[in-house]
Amino acid sequence: MAKKRKRRYSRSASEDVESEMRRYKKGTAKSGPGGKAGKVKSRKQAIAIGLSKARKKGKKVPRKKKRA
Numbered sequence: 001m002a003k004k005r006k007r008r009y010s011r012s013a014s015e016d017v018e019s020e021m022r023r024y025k026k027g028t029a030k031s032g033p034g035g036k037a038g039k040v041k042s043r044k045q046a047i048a049i050g051l052s053k054a055r056k057k058g059k060k061v062p063r064k065k066k067r068a
Contacts, residue, residue: 007060008060008062009051009054009060009061009062010054010059010060010061012054012059013051013054013059013060013061016050016051016053016054016057016059017047017050017051017054018050019050020046020047020049020050020053021043021046021047021050023040023046024040024043024046027039029046029049031045031049
């Protein structure tokens with residue numbers, strides 16, 4: 001009998017990340033406040049922006065890890 005695992009991220013949060021990845025692949029994804037800092041250059045950065053947008057909308061996304 002398989003255990004049912006809890007989802008860490010909501011489906012709608014993953015959709016936000018997907019849309020940000022599409023923008024990254026097109027070359028239209030921007031970083032920084034209001035997109036003023038320039039183009040997104042890495043996949044990791046695009047994923048982080050997508051998750052950040054999902055957090056701001058109040059979707060189910062784990063907290064950022066705290067640095068020591």
